[in-house]
Amino acid sequence: MKALNPATNQPIEPDFAFGGLAEVHRAATLADDAFDSYSHTSLTARAQFLERIADHLDAARKELAARASLEVGLPEAQLEAEAAKAGVQFRQFADVVRKGRFLQLSIDPALPERQPRPRMDHRLQKMAIGPVAIFGASNFPISYSVAGGDTASALAAGATVIVKAHNAHPGASEIQARVIRDAVRDSGFHEGVFSMLRGSGNAIGEALVEHPLIRAVTFTGSEAGGMALYRRAQLRPDPIPVFTEMTSVNPAFVLPSAQQSRGAAIGDGFGERMLVNVGQACLKPAILVGVQGEGFDVLRRALIKRIGEAPARTMLTPGIHASYVRGLDKLESAGAHRIAEGGEPNASLDGQSMLWEVDGAEFLANPVLADEVFGPSALLVKADNAEELLAIARALRGQLSATMHLEPEDMPLARRLLPQLERRTGRVVVNAFSHPQEVSFASIHGGPFPATSDSRFTSVGMTSIERFLRPVSYQGFPDALLPEPLREANPLGIPRLVDGQ
Numbered sequence: 001m002k003a004l005n006p007a008t009n010q011p012i013e014p015d016f017a018f019g020g021l022a023e024v025h026r027a028a029t030l031a032d033d034a035f036d037s038y039s040h041t042s043l044t045a046r047a048q049f050l051e052r053i054a055d056h057l058d059a060a061r062k063e064l065a066a067r068a069s070l071e072v073g074l075p076e077a078q079l080e081a082e083a084a085k086a087g088v089q090f091r092q093f094a095d096v097v098r099k100g101r102f103l104q105l106s107i108d109p110a111l112p113e114r115q116p117r118p119r120m121d122h123r124l125q126k127m128a129i130g131p132v133a134i135f136g137a138s139n140f141p142i143s144y145s146v147a148g149g150d151t152a153s154a155l156a157a158g159a160t161v162i163v164k165a166h167n168a169h170p171g172a173s174e175i176q177a178r179v180i181r182d183a184v185r186d187s188g189f190h191e192g193v194f195s196m197l198r199g200s201g202n203a204i205g206e207a208l209v210e211h212p213l214i215r216a217v218t219f220t221g222s223e224a225g226g227m228a229l230y231r232r233a234q235l236r237p238d239p240i241p242v243f244t245e246m247t248s249v250n251p252a253f254v255l256p257s258a259q260q261s262r263g264a265a266i267g268d269g270f271g272e273r274m275l276v277n278v279g280q281a282c283l284k285p286a287i288l289v290g291v292q293g294e295g296f297d298v299l300r301r302a303l304i305k306r307i308g309e310a311p312a313r314t315m316l317t318p319g320i321h322a323s324y325v326r327g328l329d330k331l332e333s334a335g336a337h338r339i340a341e342g343g344e345p346n347a348s349l350d351g352q353s354m355l356w357e358v359d360g361a362e363f364l365a366n367p368v369l370a371d372e373v374f375g376p377s378a379l380l381v382k383a384d385n386a387e388e389l390l391a392i393a394r395a396l397r398g399q400l401s402a403t404m405h406l407e408p409e410d411m412p413l414a415r416r417l418l419p420q421l422e423r424r425t426g427r428v429v430v431n432a433f434s435h436p437q438e439v440s441f442a443s444i445h446g447g448p449f450p451a452t453s454d455s456r457f458t459s460v461g462m463t464s465i466e467r468f469l470r471p472v473s474y475q476g477f478p479d480a481l482l483p484e485p486l487r488e489a490n491p492l493g494i495p496r497l498v499d500g501q
């Protein structure tokens with residue numbers, strides 16, 4: 001295949017080869033062969049490996065950003081920042097590995113005198129789940145792609161990794177894969193620690209999810225694709241966990257006092273965040289809910305102005321552009337009223353910004369209005385009163401994030417709204433928008449279905465490592481046979497729970 005430049009709709013050199021089922025099997029076998037040695041590397045050696053990837057990423061940053069920009073139509077400077085972020089992410093995980101807290105060490109010492117029966121010594125640590133298959137996203141061609149957070153957290157956990165590259169950016173994927181493979185080689189690790197596959201159609205991805213040596217899957221993309229792979233994994237003779245991150249409209253609720261005092265700023269800020277990455281972001285705020293009144297009108301005018309001034313910009317792929325156009329038609333058919341449109345498209349894959357409006361009753365009557373339209377489109381919902389605003393929150397499906405804009409006078413309503421949002425999202429934001437996302441210990445990029453397939457985990461942040469870990473308990477072990485972190489003298493000095501304390 002050749003990459004496509006979405007700005008010109010023309011192919012870009014060079015050719016890239018596709019793998020087939022034989023390559024899936026070879027990569028899975030290599031990942032399995034490498035697993036025992038890689039998952040038992042010392043924490044220091046593993047941290048150094050992650051830092052080496054970061055160093056190589058830094059060295060390749062300009063080349064990577066230039067190629068990614070050609071392939072996805074986003075500005076080069078933005079992609080350089082994304083590449084820098086990817087390097088930082090590997091360094092953050094190196095720190096997590098060195099500190100060792102992710103091992104969640106627990107020791108229940110032997111109680112030989114306990115009645116009616118003695119207790120044997122139990123020691124628990126988390127260890128890597130096995131070889132992992134990762135489906136990279138299309139919309140962040142570095143930080144959610146081959147050298148993205150899924151790969152960083154899986155390698156940090158001690159899992160071996162096979163990435164199914166997204167065909168939207170084959171050259172950028174290739175550069176990232178080389179960076180990681182160089183670091184594997186420089187670290188003296190088995191080559192099966194990391195592989196990347198590229199294929200056409202669904203066959204390669206399906207074979208990967210069904211391969212008996214694969215022990216977990218992560219995916220970022222459409223609900224249809226994510227659920228197809230999820231179902232496939234559950235139908236295996238030995239079902240495996242699949243962590244999909246699929247769809248979210250990240251609703252913003254503007255409470256009456258905030259709307260009255262800051263309506264224009266909130267409307268403008270929402271528009272600005274909605275347009276980031278041409279609206280092709282999982283955290284795009286897509287639905288803004290306010291309560292009818294003077295403040296709402298001010299907010300509405302600011303938002304209309306912002307959207308009206310937005311030029312049409314290149315979207316990621318012909319498929320995503322086509323699905324955006326279908327999404328707009330679907331909103332219109334579902335009764336949404338178009339109240340603003342941005343500049344006209346100049347090229348075939350340009351996405352034109354759109355703003356739609358419905359009232360609360362219309363929104364509640366038609367669930368299609370709450371579906372994600374991936375691209376620069378947003379929906380304004382005018383609730384009649386606070387009770388209808390709460391009803392709208394209750395009608396929403398699972399989300400990655402939700403926002404409340406509030407002033408002190410809004411606290412009683414915020415206290416009623418919050419439990420509804422907690423039940424439906426992984427992250428609740430006050431007086432800001434959900435994009436951008438921090439990569440930190442307390443950040444969550446997850447949420448109830450259909451935002452993800454497993455609301456107990458996050459795909460971004462330091463706790464994303466937990467997706468690739470499982471607990472093992474060692475009972476009655478001689479000290480010399482125990483994993484180093486669990487030995488009596490605690491040679492690594494990692495904090496451990498002893499008898500739950």
Ligand code: NAP
Nearest residue numbers: 138139166201202205206221222225228246247282323374
């Ligand atoms: P996608 O079509 O779901 O594809 C994602 C990856 O999964 C690709 O590598 C694709 O391989 C593979 N795949 C999809 N369905 C598969 C199946 N049934 N069997 C095997 N492999 C499968 O997502 P996309 O191309 O990135 O974008 C399409 C839509 O996804 C967007 O319009 C948007 O709605 C959504 N999206 C959401 C997010 C988010 O963060 N929530 C991010 C990006 C996209 P092939 O390309 O080889 O088929």
